[in-house]
Amino acid sequence: MVQEKLRSDLAILPIGTAIKLTGLTARQIRYYEANDLIKVARSQSKQRLFSLDDLQQLMEIKALMNTEHNLEQVRQLLARSKGTVVHSDSQLRHTLQDEILLASPFNRNSANYPSTFKGQN
Template sequence: MSEKQLRRSLAVLPMSTVIALTDLTARQIRYYETQELVHPKRNDGNRRRYSLNDVDRLLEIKDGLASGMDFATMRKLTAKKEAVAEKKKVSDTHARRVLEAEMQQLAGMRPAHPSLRQHL
């Protein structure tokens, strides 16, 4: 994950800032949370904190509802986007593990995989 993506996923924005950015009411934002369309983090004082990704999602929800979509459709679209993001995250993690193992092998810290030794 790039630094830009990491920064966009940091939950640092309070509700008041999100209200100003999205032109939604606090009640609407909390309702979207109960509908499992957005998942804000909580700070030590149990106050909601939103990321820039959450703000983007809220704007997408607002646009979708304005165009006539219902909550069931919005949930399906949100779940599909989350599944794609999770799949990318898993493959990112797998790629990092493979690269780490190869680097350790090249540095002599780990023996070659048995299938590779047959070809040497």
């Protein structure tokens, strides 16, 4: 008989169970969801459903928030632990501006680019 692997990504637990297992309040969980720290599955009737992976992530968020981290720091730390990169709006704008300048005929390395504009953003 082949033993089935436990599916920790299967969202089947209601918010009441998540509250009991994590020690968080419903308000905290909704706040973390509203601030995109966690993505929660929904049933057809729009009820929040949590997986074991979701509960683990909620516990990580709780631990980070208890160590005086703010939302943005928690978001960065969670992204880093998942191996994804999160950039702020200003970082994205700066990167986009650099890419546009490099692609334009007036890029910073061009001899025709006026020296008075070099280094200005």
